[in-house]
Every structure is written in structure tokens, then in C-alpha cells.
Amino acid sequence: MDYALVQAANGLVLGIIFAVIAVGLTLVFAVLKIVNFAHGELYMMGGYFAYYAIELLGLSPFPALAAAIAASFLLAALLERTLLTPLYSETTERKAEYGILITFGLSVALRNLALIVFGPFPLRPPSFVAGVQQWGPLILTNDRLVAGGVGLLVLMAVVYIMSRTAAGHALDAVSQSRESAAIVGIDPRLAYTLGFGLGGALAGAAGALMGPIFSLSPSMGILPDTQAFVIVILGGMGSVPGSIVAGILIGLLESLFTAFFPDPTRALSYSNAFGVLILMVILILRPTGLLGRRHMQME
Amino acid sequence: MTDSPVPDETLIRADAVHKRFGGITAVDGVVFAARRGELVGLIGPNGSGKTTLVNLLTGHLAPDSGEIFLGGRQVTHLPAYRRARYGVGRTFQMSQLFRRMTVLENMLVPGLTFPHLSREVIAARARAHLRFLGLNHLETLPARSLSGGQQKLLELGRALMLDPTLLLLDEPFAGVHPTLRDGIIERILQLHASGRTFLIVDHDIEAIQQLATRLVVMARGRVIADGSPADVRGNRAVLAAYAGT
Amino acid sequence: MRRVRVPVVLALAAAAVIYAQVVSSYWLHIAIVSMIYGILAASWALLAGYAGQFSFGHMAFASLGGYTSALLVQWTHLPIPLGMASGTVVCAVLGSLIGWVCLRMRGPYLAIFTLAFAEIVRIILLTEYAVTNGPAGLRVPHLLGTPAKLPYYYIALGLLAVCLVTMSALAHSRWGFFFRAIREDEEAAAASGVHVVRAKMYAFAAASSFAGLAGAFYAHYIGILTPELGSPDQMGLVVAMAILGGIESLPAAVGGAAGVETLQEALRSAGAWRFVLFGVLLLVTMRFFRNGLLQPAWQRLMHAGASEGKVT
Numbered sequence: 001m002d003y004a005l006v007q008a009a010n011g012l013v014l015g016i017i018f019a020v021i022a023v024g025l026t027l028v029f030a031v032l033k034i035v036n037f038a039h040g041e042l043y044m045m046g047g048y049f050a051y052y053a054i055e056l057l058g059l060s061p062f063p064a065l066a067a068a069i070a071a072s073f074l075l076a077a078l079l080e081r082t083l084l085t086p087l088y089s090e091t092t093e094r095k096a097e098y099g100i101l102i103t104f105g106l107s108v109a110l111r112n113l114a115l116i117v118f119g120p121f122p123l124r125p126p127s128f129v130a131g132v133q134q135w136g137p138l139i140l141t142n143d144r145l146v147a148g149g150v151g152l153l154v155l156m157a158v159v160y161i162m163s164r165t166a167a168g169h170a171l172d173a174v175s176q177s178r179e180s181a182a183i184v185g186i187d188p189r190l191a192y193t194l195g196f197g198l199g200g201a202l203a204g205a206a207g208a209l210m211g212p213i214f215s216l217s218p219s220m221g222i223l224p225d226t227q228a229f230v231i232v233i234l235g236g237m238g239s240v241p242g243s244i245v246a247g248i249l250i251g252l253l254e255s256l257f258t259a260f261f262p263d264p265t266r267a268l269s270y271s272n273a274f275g276v277l278i279l280m281v282i283l284i285l286r287p288t289g290l291l292g293r294r295h296m297q298m299e
Numbered sequence: 300m301t302d303s304p305v306p307d308e309t310l311i312r313a314d315a316v317h318k319r320f321g322g323i324t325a326v327d328g329v330v331f332a333a334r335r336g337e338l339v340g341l342i343g344p345n346g347s348g349k350t351t352l353v354n355l356l357t358g359h360l361a362p363d364s365g366e367i368f369l370g371g372r373q374v375t376h377l378p379a380y381r382r383a384r385y386g387v388g389r390t391f392q393m394s395q396l397f398r399r400m401t402v403l404e405n406m407l408v409p410g411l412t413f414p415h416l417s418r419e420v421i422a423a424r425a426r427a428h429l430r431f432l433g434l435n436h437l438e439t440l441p442a443r444s445l446s447g448g449q450q451k452l453l454e455l456g457r458a459l460m461l462d463p464t465l466l467l468l469d470e471p472f473a474g475v476h477p478t479l480r481d482g483i484i485e486r487i488l489q490l491h492a493s494g495r496t497f498l499i500v501d502h503d504i505e506a507i508q509q510l511a512t513r514l515v516v517m518a519r520g521r522v523i524a525d526g527s528p529a530d531v532r533g534n535r536a537v538l539a540a541y542a543g544t
Numbered sequence: 545m546r547r548v549r550v551p552v553v554l555a556l557a558a559a560a561v562i563y564a565q566v567v568s569s570y571w572l573h574i575a576i577v578s579m580i581y582g583i584l585a586a587s588w589a590l591l592a593g594y595a596g597q598f599s600f601g602h603m604a605f606a607s608l609g610g611y612t613s614a615l616l617v618q619w620t621h622l623p624i625p626l627g628m629a630s631g632t633v634v635c636a637v638l639g640s641l642i643g644w645v646c647l648r649m650r651g652p653y654l655a656i657f658t659l660a661f662a663e664i665v666r667i668i669l670l671t672e673y674a675v676t677n678g679p680a681g682l683r684v685p686h687l688l689g690t691p692a693k694l695p696y697y698y699i700a701l702g703l704l705a706v707c708l709v710t711m712s713a714l715a716h717s718r719w720g721f722f723f724r725a726i727r728e729d730e731e732a733a734a735a736s737g738v739h740v741v742r743a744k745m746y747a748f749a750a751a752s753s754f755a756g757l758a759g760a761f762y763a764h765y766i767g768i769l770t771p772e773l774g775s776p777d778q779m780g781l782v783v784a785m786a787i788l789g790g791i792e793s794l795p796a797a798v799g800g801a802a803g804v805e806t807l808q809e810a811l812r813s814a815g816a817w818r819f820v821l822f823g824v825l826l827l828v829t830m831r832f833f834r835n836g837l838l839q840p841a842w843q844r845l846m847h848a849g850a851s852e853g854k855v856t
Contacts, residue, residue, distance in 0.1 A: 035652035037659075083827060093398070096651040100598050101787065102830045104655075108780035109823025115816045222776060226663055229656045269671040276660045276667075283657045284645050359731055383737035391735075397728035408725045409736035411718040461737050 002137035007259035008252060013144045015251020016151035017206050021224055022231035022243040023158055024202030030175035030238035031195030032087060034099030038079075039203050040225025041110035044218065046072045046204025047211040048118055051125040061128045061212075065150070068208040069201050076200020079106065080193050088178070088188055107221075114218035124215040147209040154205050155244055161198075162240060171195050175238065223272055227254075230279040250275055308335040309370070310465050310496055311387070316355055316365030318348075325351040327520035328365070333465065333498055338491050340511030340528075341500045344541055347517040349500045350392055353467050356498075357389045358382040384412065388463030390454040392470045392500075398443035402434060405442050405453055409460040421460075428456045432486065448479030455486070465496045472503045484509055516540070564697050572693035576765065578805040579700040582798035583707045583758040585785040590711050591751035593791030594720060596727025597744065598651060600779050601642060601658035602755050604665040605635045607774035609756025610763035611669065611676060614684040624687050624764055631760035632753045639752020643745040662774055669771035679770060687764040696765055703761060704798070707754050711794055714750060723747055777819060784826040790836025799838045 021043055028036045036042075050068035053059045059067060083102055086092040129142040162168035173181040174191040182188055206224070207216075214220070231250050235242025254271050261267040309332045318326040326348045333339055341349050354360040356367060358379035366375045369385055383389075397405050406425035410416070429435040432452045437445060442453060451471050458466055471487075472480050484506055491497055491510075501507055507514070514531040516524040518540035524531045531537055564572065584606060592598045613631035616622050622630070642661065646654050669676050676682055688695055714720055722743045725733040734740050763769045772778065781804070789800020804822060811818045829837060 029652075035656065037655070083831060086831070097596075097598060098830065098834075100652060100655045101783065102827060104600070104780060104783060105787075105823050105826035105830060108777060108784075109820055109827060111777070112816050112819035112823060116820065222663075226660060229660065233653070233656070266671050269667055273664050273667045276664050279660050280657060280664070283649060283653055357735065359734065378741070379731075379734040380737055380739055383735055389735050391732065395729045395732040395735075397725050397732065399728060400724060404721070408721055408733065408738065411721050412737035412739070414718075457732075457736055 004256065004259050005138055006140075007255045009138055009140055010144065011252040011255025012248065013140075013148040013151075013251070014255060015248035016148050016155070017210060017247075018224070018227055018231055018251045019244045019247025020151050020154050020202050020206045020209075021228045022235065022247045023155065023240050024199040024206075025228045026232045026235070026238055026240060026243045027158075027171070027202070028196055028199035029232065030240075031171050032080075032084065032099070032192050034084075034087065034096070034103065035229075036196075036199065037100065037103040037225070038107035038110060039103075039199070039228060040221025040223075041107045041114070042072055042076055042200040042203040042221075043207040043210075043224055044114060044216070044221035045075060045110065046207030047125070047216045047220065048114065048123075048207075049204060050208035050211055051123055051216060054125060061126060064125075065128075065205070065208045069205045072204020072207075073197045073201035075204075077193050077197035079200075080196035084192065084196065085189075088192060107225075111218055111221070118216075118218060120218065122215040122217045125211040127212045141213070143212045147213060150209055151206070154202065158198075158202065159240065167194060171198075226272075226279075227275050230275045230282075233279060233282055250278070253278075309333070309368075310335050311356055311370070311498075312368040313352065313356060314366045314368065316352075316362040316367065318351055318355060318360060318362055324520050326355060326362070329517075329520070329522055331515065331522060331525075333496060335464070335496055336494070337513055338487075338497045338511050339499070340507040340514045341498060341517065342502070342504070342507060342514060343517035343523075346519075347540075348520040349517055350469055351520075352517070353389065353469050353498070353500060357387055357467060383409070383461055383463075386461065386464040387467065388458030388461050388465070389467040390451065390458055390469055390471060392473070394447070394450040394454055396442040396445075396450055396453060396457070399441055401439050401441055402429065402445070402453055403438045405457050406460055409457055412461075425456075425460060428459050432456045433482065446476070446479075448475040448483070451475055452479075452483060452486075455483070459490075463495065465498070466490070467498045467500075469500045470502070471499065472501055472506050480506065560701055564694060569693050572697050574806060574809050576693065576696050576700045577762075578802040579704045580758050580762050580765075581782065581785060581801040581805050582704055583754055584782045585789065585797040585801040586708060586711060586794045587751040587754035587758075588782055589786045589789075589791045589794055589797035590715060590723075590754075591747050593786065593793075593797070594715055594727065595723035595744065595747035596651075596730075597643075597646070597747055598655050599642075599646075599658040599748070599751075600655055600776070600783075601661045601665075602751065603779045603782060604658075604662035604774040605639060605752040605755040606759030606762070606778075607665060607669065607769075607771065608638065609635045609759035610684070610769045610773060611682065612756070613760040614682055614763050614769055615675070617685055624685060628687075628757065628760040628764065632757040635756025635759075636749045636753035639756075640745045640749040642752070643748025644741075646748075647741060647744060659776070662776070662779065666771045666774045669774070676771070679772075681768045681770045684763045684767050684769050686767050687761070700761065700765075703757065707757070708794060708798065711750065711754065714746075715794060719743060719746055780826075781819070781822060784822045786836075787826055788829050788837050790839025790842070792835065793839045793842055796836055796839040796842045799842065800836065803838070 025036060025039045028034065046068050049071040050064045053064035053067040054061060083106065086098060087095055092098060127143050128146040132139055132141045133145060162172060170186045170191050171194060173184065173186055174188050178188045227250065231243055231246045235246030254275055257274050258267045258271040261270060312332040313329055315328050315330055316326055317328055329352055343349055351360065355362050358377055361376060366373060368374065369382060369387065374382055397408065403425055406428060407421060410421035410425055426435060429438060432455065434449060434452055434456065442450065445453060455471065471483055475483065487497060487510060499507065499510060508528055511528060514526065514528050515522055516531055516537050523536045523540060524534045563575065588602045609631035612634045613627035616630050617624055617627040646657060649657055670678050722733065722738045725736065725738055726740060726743055730740060759773065785801040785804045786797045788804060789798065790796035808818050
């Protein structure tokens with residue numbers, strides 16, 4: 001029972017991080033109307049940005065986190081400018097295909113670039129705050145607490161941005177109708193860059209937060225990416241609140257699954273597969289996803 | 300052909316069909332039937348559910364409740380491609396051609412769904428239809444390079460390849476140059492005269508009035524008038540619906 | 545319907561034979577692997593470029609074909625060709641199932657679903673190491689008794705030829721037309737009477753079975769099989785091959801595979817940089833040459849003298 005409690009707490013933290021990643025993905029979908037298959041790699045890059053900010057620039061963990069978020073935003077914005085501009089050109093046909101293929105190619109390129117530049121061996125960034133907290137049977141490392149806490153802050157920041165700031169409203173407008181937004185004076189191209197950048201920043205934040213907990217490796221983004229897909233589809237493509245709720249839910253479910261799966265040697269691998277299985281079941285039953293906005297056609 | 304009178308045959312019927320999208324009821328308990336030989340105009344303000352009704356009739360959408368009948372046979376859950384094989388041809392509100400395929404290839408696709416026909420026969424038929432539509436000189440061009448009106452004509456031709464008894468045209472005149480539009484009207488009349496039944500959705504009241512012998516008016520998902528153009532013109536509910544838009 | 549120009553085919557066949565006689569064992573190996581990837585790239589092109597089903601589960605089928613054949617042969621001492629055939633059939637059936645399950649899924653959802661499917665397959669193959677030997681790799685009996693490459697080369701050539709001919713026949717048949725119509729506009733295809741359900745299942749079944757066959761041959765050629773065959777990186781490689789060659793032309797896709805594989809070998813010393821290069825090449829091609837690099841050249845080769853788009 002104690003074990004389950006600890007697992008549930010871990011699951012909550014994990015869920016918050018999942019939610020951060022998923023909100024980034026769903027935002028990109030809402031604004032640019034594409035599924036970003038390289039989202040996991042932006043998560044990975046965020047982790048490495050933080051690590052090298054500490055190692056090379058001598059920053060302490062929290063400023064490094066901020067630097068990583070900024071760097072991730074810039075990287076994502078740069079990628080959007082160089083690769084995704086065909087998405088708002090009238091002459092580009094079959095935009096959905098383009099989005100799928102180019103982000104998939106990007107994920108392969110980024111992953112292998114990381115492999116070369118950072119090396120294949122796992123790296124562990126220093127803890128944000130060393131030590132653990134203990135309340136009775138519940139033990140949680142400080143890093144997990146930080147991840148959960150900062151994750152929550154990030155989520156609140158995103159909700160605030162989307163609902164209270166002009167930039168957020170612009171993104172919302174473009175996500176509903178590019179043409180109408182343009183008429184009202186919002187530059188859709190800027191919105192696309194902002195949207196993709198924000199999505200990348202969220203992924204990077206999650207990666208930087210998870211670094212001290214699970215350590216970094218070039219292919220660390222593959223599994224979270226798949227989880228993110230599960231969550232985004234479960235919560236509804238394009239729905240930020242949906243992704244938050246679904247993210248936390250999936251995090252909890254997976255951790256509890258690991259806690260109760262009879263065979264401990266396989267539990268971890270299959271807990272990853274568990275989320276994927278849920279995804280497949282959802283898509284089979286509801287090919288257009290569950291809640292959230294209706295999927296809008298690109299053309 | 301015998302001399303005996305042709306019975307009043309219902310080709311397609313919608314029976315109390317409902318369709319909701321999220322919070323919006325697009326089609327609200329519509330009862331509608333088209334009889335053989337009719338040329339029905341389906342009109343109504345924007346958002347009245349006309350295209351949704353067409354999609355329900357052709358099978359591109361499934362109703363939440365209610366039934367659809369094709370010539371007496373219940374087809375409510377029959378997929379669109381089966382209804383097409385049963386003689387229901389349609390065009391789309393915004394041209395949905397096979398854009399990168401040539402004009403001729405667009406015509407061949409439906410033709411090839413007849414397994415017992417050879418390619419030569421199908422191609423010959425396609426070319427005959429293209430001549431009828433005045434598009435035969437464009438045969439080798441990709442469909443996307445055609446003008447708006449030509450695309451509408453090609454969509455009509457594609458539907459004709461199925462040898463349909465019933466044709467549902469969704470805004471066949473939208474965005475079409477007036478001269479071309481008259482060409483479309485003329486061809487619809489010819490096809491109608493040769494025995495095909497039509498249901499035409501459009502905002503172009505002038506064109507509809509030239510064509511339709513019966514008008515069905517929808518507003519907010521419901522049928523609010525159904526009769527001859529003269530009847531419908533004076534109908535207060537119709538005027539109110541348009542005025543209220 | 546395009547007429548395949550016989551002189552071109554004969555020239556290619558002659559070149560293939562001469563190549564085999566002239567090059568070293570190492571380059572024979574490269575050619576064999578190229579041909580295996582050629583089958584994989586062309587079959588993915590059939591599924592994606594023709595039918596518009598951008599599935600990322602393709603390499604999972606290659607993997608399944610390989611493991612099915614390897615394990616069947618190991619447990620039941622089935623003759624290897626029968627094992628390979630079984631792997632192919634299993635993939636055909638599973639492929640149809642996936643196709644059926646994905647019927648109502650549009651582009652991005654289909655991609656996500658098939659990626660998820662591929663990941664599950666890979667996870668299961670990794671975790672059940674008692675059966676599959678996991679990441680260490682499963683020892684697979686060789687197809688032939690001899691270690692010489694030349695017989696494998698000709699078998700690979702034969703398999704490639706059979707696969708290409710079959711896929712081309714499908715692509716140029718009515719079903720090929722229906723595939724293309726579905727990719728252009730699925731709703732309009734349905735309105736035109738195209739049996740969309742059957743078409744999609746055929747496309748998946750065909751593509752998956754060829755992938756399974758390629759995977760099985762690969763397993764019995766190399767002699768060892770790991771779950772990495774179904775990894776996203778391998779999938780990315782095949783996607784890159786098809787895109788660089790041209791996803792709307794099967795021979796161009798094969799050419800893309802050969803080109804990329806040769807480039808891979810030439811750059812072997814560059815290690816992981818190769819994948820980066822292919823990723824970047826893929827990006828550049830998608831961004832600037834959406835029809836692929838080889839397809840225009842191949843089309844010119846095939847149509848020199850004939851007019852575009854004529855139907856018989």
C-alpha cells in the first residue's frame with residue numbers, strides 16, 4: 001500500500017510533466033494544424049540545453065532551466081522559419097502530408113545529430129535541489145517535487161498566456177480561422193512562429209526538468225513523444241485543458257500500472273506500452289479522438 | 300417504352316433525419332423525398348443545413364436518428380460508395396476533383412468501378428461525356444489547371460460516369476463565370492430531359508428558377524416550404540427566414 | 545497505363561548481371577541490402593505515395609516478417625522458404641487488420657496510430673527476450689548453405705523483380721487508379737463509387753506482405769535479427785529513401801533506396817553523421833523537391849517520345 005502511495009505521487013509528478021509536453025504538442029496542432037513528430041526531440045534538446053548551460057556556462061540549475069526554455073523556444077522558432085513556411089503558402093498542396101513527413105524527418109535528423117554531438121552515453125545533470133522529502137510512508141525526491149512544482153507553474157503560465165495576453169488571443173484566433181485572424185490584423189505567419197516556438201519551449205522545459213530525474217540520452221524523446229500523442233488524442237487535439245487533465249491522468253495510470261503489474265521485470269517496459277495501447281484503443285473506437293475541438297482540415 | 304403512365308416513383312427519401320455537430324443541430328427532423336423525373340431546387344440561407352442534408356442523403360454523413368431510403372430500400376447506414384453504385388451521383392460545394400490526375404483520369408475513376416467493362420469502353424464513354432460537357436480538348440490537363448466553371452463541369456461529368464438516376468448537385472454555379480453558368484444550366488436541362496432526376500442546392504435564385512419545378516426551402520435545419528416556385532415565393536415563413544439572416 | 549520500355553529493362557538486367565560478375569563480395573553485399581531496402585521503399589511508396597496512407601508501421605512488418613520466419617524455422621524446422629512465405633502471409637493478414645482498423649483515421653491520426661503500433665511491436669520484441677533474445681539479437685539460420693554472396697544476390701534480384709512486377713501491376717490496375725483517387729480526395733473517391741474500404745485494405749495488405757517478405761529474407765541473409773529493425777530510425781531511413789527517389793513512382797523509390805544505401809556505405813566512416821545527412825536530405829527534398837529527386841528523370845526515361853498522360 002505504501003508502495004502504491006509512492007507510485008501515485010510519482011505518477012502525479014510524471015503526469016504534470018506529461019501535461020506540459022502534451023500542451024506544447026496540442027498548441028502546435030491547434031495553431032499550425034500539424035502533428036509535430038519531432039516534439040520528443042525538442043524535449044530532448046531542452047534537457048541537453050540545460051545540461052550544457054550548467055557544464056559550459058557555469059549556470060546553476062534554475063537559471064539553466066530558464067536558459068534551456070529560451071533556447072528551446074528559439075530553436076523551435078528557427079525550425080519553423082526554415083522548414084514549415086510552406087504550411088501557410090496557398091500553393092502548397094496536401095499540407096497534412098507535408099507536416100507529417102517533414103517533422104518525422106526532422107526527428108530523425110535531430111536525434112542522430114544529438115547522438116553525434118552529445119554522444120550515446122546517458123548524461124545526468126546535477127540536481128535542482130539535492131535530497132528527499134518524507135511525509136510518513138511517502139518519500140519523494142526534491143527533484144521530483146521541483147519538476148512537479150515548476151511544471152504546474154509552467155502550465156499556469158500557459159493558461160494565463162492563452163487567455164489573458166494579446167499573443168495568446170492571437171494564437172487562439174489563428175487556431176480557429178487563419179483567414180479571419182488575418183482580416184482582423186493578426187499576422188498568421190508570426191502566430192505560426194510563436195505557436196511553434198511556444199510548443200518547443202514547453203517541450204524543452206519538460207526535458208530540462210526531467211534531466212536530473214531520468215538522465216539524458218539522444219533517444220529519450222521517443223517514448224514521451226508517444227505518450228504525448230496518447231494524451232493529446234485523449235484530451236482532444238487542440239484542447240489545452242484537455243491535455244492537462246489527460247496528461248495527469250495518464251501519468252497516474254501508468255505509475256499505478258507499474259505498481260500493480262504482476263511481473264516486476266517487465267513492468268517498466270510494459271507500462272510504456274500501456275499508454276500506447278490506450279492510444280490504439282481510443283483511435284479504434286473514436287478515429288477522430290475524444291473531446292476537444294473538431295479536427296479541422298488543412299485544405 | 301409502354302404507353303401506360305409511369306407510376307409516381309420515389310427515388311430517394313429522408314425520414315425524420317437528425318444530425319448534430321457538437322452543440323449545433325444542422326439537420327432537425329427533416330422529411331424529404333424526391334420523385335423520378337423531378338428537378339428540385341434546395342435553397343435557404345447560409346447554415347440552414349442544405350449541404351448536411353445532401354451529405355446525409357449520399358452517405359457521406361450518418362444521421363444521428365431517422366432513416367434514408369433509396370428507391371424503397373433502407374440505406375441509412377450504407378456507405379457512400381455503395382449508394383454511388385446504386386445510381387446516386389453528386390458534386391461537392393467546393394470542387395473536390397482528383398486535382399493532380401488528368402481530366403480524363405478523373406472521369407475514368409468512377410468508370411473503372413464497373414468491373415465488367417473494359418478500359419477502352421470506359422475511356423470511350425468518358426470521352427463522350429467530356430464532349431457533351433465541352434471539356435474534351437482539356438483531356439490531358441491536370442484537373443487543378445481548369446477554371447472554376449470547368450472544374451464544376453468536370454465534377455458533373457465524373458458523376459455522370461456512374462450512369463446515375465439521381466444527381467445531387469451542391470452549388471454547381473458558385474463562383475462560375477456567367478457564360479459558363481449558362482452552359483451548365485443548359486446541360487442540366489438536357490440531362491433532365493433525357494430522364495435523370497436532380498436535386499440542386501444553390502444560392503443563385505435566378506438559375507434555380509430557370510431550372511426547378513419544385514423548390515424546397517430550409518432554414519435552421521428544418522424544411523419550411525416545399526412546393527412550386529410561385530408558392531414558395533409568396534411564403535411568409537420563407538421571406539422571414541431570408542430576412543432574418 | 546504506362547508501357548514499360550523493354551529496352552530499358554533489358555539494359556538494367558544486363559547491367560545487374562555484369563555488376564555481379566565484376567564487383568567484390570563487399571559490393572555484392574551492398575547491392576543485396578540495397579535491393580532489400582528497395583522492396584521496403586517501393587512497398588511504402590505504394591502505400592503512401594499511391595494510396596495516401598502514410599503509415600509509420602512499415603518497418604514493424606519487416607520486423608514481424610523476420611521474427612515470424614526465424615522463430616517458425618527454429619521451432620518447427622520448417623524449410624526456410626516456407627518460413628519466409630509464412631512470415632509474408634502473417635504480415636499480409638496483420639496488415640489487412642491494421643488497414644481495417646485505420647479505415648476512418650485521417651492522415652496525422654493514421655501516422656500516430658501506426659507509429660504507436662510499431663513501438664508496441666518493438667517493445668514486445670525487446671521485452672520477451674526469452675523468445676526473441678531481445679536486444680542481443682536472435683540467431684537466424686541462413687537461407688543457403690554457402691557463405692558466398694553471389695547466390696544471395698541473384699535471389700535478392702529475383703525477389704525485387706517479382707515484388708516490383710507485382711506492385712506495378714497493382715499500381716497500373718484499376719486498384720491503382722482507386723489508390724490515387726483516395727489519396728487525392730477520399731470523399732470524392734467514395735462519391736465516385738470507389739470501394740474505399742477494400743482499396744485501403746488491399747493497399748495495406750500488399751505493402752505489409754512485401755515488407756514482411758523483405759524482412760524475412762533480410763533475417764535469413766544476415767543471420768541475426770534485432771528489434772531495431774522496426775525502430776523509428778529505420779522507418780525514417782526507408783521514408784527518406786522513398787521520398788528522395790520519389791514516392792509516386794515505384795522504380796524511383798527503388799532507385800532512392802539504392803542511392804541512399806550506397807551513400808550510407810560510402811560514408812560508413814562518418815558513423816552517425818549518415819543519419820543526420822539523410823534526415824537533412826529528406827528535409828531539403830521535402831522542402832524543395834516534393835516529387836523526389838529521381839522521379840522526373842525516370843519519367844523522362846520512360847516517356848521519351850511518348851506523349852504525357854495518354855491512356856490506351
